[in-house]
Amino acid sequence: MDLLLKRGREALAVGDFNVAIDHLTALTDHAPDFAEGYHLRATAYYRADLYGPALDDLETALALNPDNFNAIFGLGVLFQELGDSRRAAELFRRVLALNPHHENAEEALEQLKSSGIGRTL
Numbered sequence: 001m002d003l004l005l006k007r008g009r010e011a012l013a014v015g016d017f018n019v020a021i022d023h024l025t026a027l028t029d030h031a032p033d034f035a036e037g038y039h040l041r042a043t044a045y046y047r048a049d050l051y052g053p054a055l056d057d058l059e060t061a062l063a064l065n066p067d068n069f070n071a072i073f074g075l076g077v078l079f080q081e082l083g084d085s086r087r088a089a090e091l092f093r094r095v096l097a098l099n100p101h102h103e104n105a106e107e108a109l110e111q112l113k114s115s116g117i118g119r120t121l
Contacts, residue, residue: 001031008040017048028057035064039071046078054078069098073105085112 004027011020024041031037042057055078061071076091089112095105 001027001034004030005037005040008037008044012040012044012047015047017044020044021048033064035061035068035071038064039068039074042071042074046074051078051082067098069095069102069105072098073102073108076105076108080108080112085115088112 004023008020008023008027011017011023021041021044024037024044027034027037028041038057038061042054042061045051045054045057054074058071058075058078061068062075065071072091073095076088076095079085079091080088089109092105092109092112095102096109099105
């Protein structure tokens with residue numbers, strides 16, 4: 001499992017998303033309870049512009065580990081990409097509640113706030 005995870009990460013790092021998806025699919029097949037496998041495959045799907053499979057994998061990762069703040073962040077990014085800024089802001093706030101120093105979530109929420117989304121009245 002470690003080798004499949006390593007190869008999936010390496011393929012993601014060099015932008016070979018199809019190879020990453022293949023390795024991470026093998027990982028999720030062999031370790032269906034390993035949330036990070038689904039999270040990483042969701043990242044590969046998202047970067048390959050396959051939003052439906054990315055959403056499915058994020059939902060699975062969060063069903064296995066509801067506090068996986070990186071999967072929650074990924075879901076926020078996906079909703080932002082799909083134009084649901086309010087839901088994205090809620091998810092970024094949830095990430096920050098779990099990990100107050102998550103720089104990407106802080107940045108994403110600040111960008112949404114600057115456009116008027118996610119501000120509390």
